[in-house]
Amino acid sequence: MYRYATNNNNNKGEIVMPIDSFSQFKEHSVAEFFKKNKQMLGFSGKVRSLTTIVHEFTSNSLDAGEEVGILPEIFIQLEEEGDDKYKIAVQDNCGGIPEKYLGKALGQLLAGTKFHRYVQQRGQQGIGASGCIMYSQITTGKPAWVRSGYKNVIIECNIGINVSKNTPVITNLTKTMGEFSGLRIEAHLGDVRYENSGYGVYEYLKQTVLANPHAQIEFIAPDAQRYMFPRAVDVVPKPPIETKPHILGITANDLVEFSRRIKESRISAFLAEEFSRVSSNKVKELQELLPDIDFSQPPTSLNWDTAEKLIKAVHTLKWIAPATDILRPIGKENVARALQNILNPQFIAQSDRSPQIFHGGIPYQVEVAIAYGFTNGAHNRIMRFANRVPLLFDAGACGLTEAVKTIEWKRYRIDDFENMPIAVFVNFVSVHVPYTSAGKQAIALEEEIIAEVRNAIMEAARPVKGYLNGIVHLQERSSRRKVFLRYVAQLAGDMSELADMPKKKEAIKKGLVDLVEHRVGLIEEAEDAEAETAKEANAANGAVANGQENGNGKKDFEEKGE
């Protein structure tokens, strides 16, 4: 009989000492954690793993281009090296990484220039590139080779990761002076596969260009086929502006933590300097609410109790909403041009939403475009983006998909959303994207975000409805004409025979056609006049209807600056 470990007799009746599990107690590095849980970084499935790697390197290049204000030129090459083995080379012209940070940036997980900042960027964790280099190492045993050109100093070296310590391992480093300004990474990859599917590298790059029309991407596929995605606009996008955390998003824990690592000497200055929208007047209001706290004390004097009181008081006051001009959407014109290039649809409609705030006072903005009627046969696509990065995976768990799926499409004359030639493009931009995992492929199911995305979709869907109504209308008119004209030839023949004037058949036919055109024309004119009157009446009621449908999603913020 099988005995559970809780029973200290084995099946021979001998006494077995229980294992002391604490003798197994160990610490692990974050690299070890992600090595064991690599699916959390997007390394699950061979095709997805390869797309993830291209995605991480490409989005780093685009971020770097934006930081230094240049038009990115990105080169990506994949070469097959064996069964499910490829070599990847990614190169950009985006300024490179200085020698001092090169190892940590690429050979240490959770290290980078983005995690601690409130700025709209594609990366935000400090784990993307280093995760890929770790994946390369654990699937082939080889380090990556890197060339970084930063301010005329070119560093070339191999970079690997000491997984148990989460530290970079740099070998064969050389330093020269030269013109190259950018980063080139070459890595050997195992357990990956190139596939030309909706989840593959090609599709990923196609969508990347759609959302980044200022970037030029050249891709050489494993079969040596060269794909060139030229840039559609020659203007460097304005770099996103860094902001500070909004006071309404701060917890007591944040306050205590922040207070230990700042330079200000008084609590009052600490509040005003470190958080967005805290003016000296607001500090005074807080002081009045909290007479027991001495705001002239150093911030290090803030303990948990005072921090909790402060945060409670913060929530009783009204604050100006976080700045939203710091966000960088793609822009209606660019989105329309890109959709036109890729899908060549008959019709495109777009939303025009202003930035909003989600919990924690984090600014975000949603851009939606709906494209209808493709010539390339594709249909029903939801194209999701976050900070201009395509999200190809985990669609089912994503707030953006949820928003699209919960729209009553029939209200917009889209009777069969699954099978009609319709693409919904959604771009979510924010200084902090609430991803569901470190793999950055799905946005959390946050109610406020879903509601705003739905509003944006409904806004764009209305003109689509108008367009589809128009098509149906034209089809109805055309079939009405056909019905009348169908009898004209027969009638002209019969009439000319009855009158015994066979030579007049063509003249009678022409007369009848003119008569039909004239009569149908009169009917259509009357219909158009009726439609115009209805449109004017709708427009008069429209503001109310739209307001009800949209909601404005506004928070209870102060209206003006102080």
Ligand SMILES: Nc1ncnc2c1ncn2[C@@H]1O[C@H](COP(=O)(O)OP(=O)(O)OP(=O)(O)O)[C@@H](O)[C@H]1O
């Ligand atoms: N192509 C590049 N050009 C310049 N700097 C780069 C480039 N790639 C990476 N870096 C630097 O290396 C750091 C680490 O990159 P990594 O992809 O690991 O993390 P991240 O981009 O900060 O965040 P995420 O984990 O969300 O991708 C970046 O923060 C950036 O400073």
Ligand SMILES: [Mg+2]
């Ligand atoms: Mg990154």
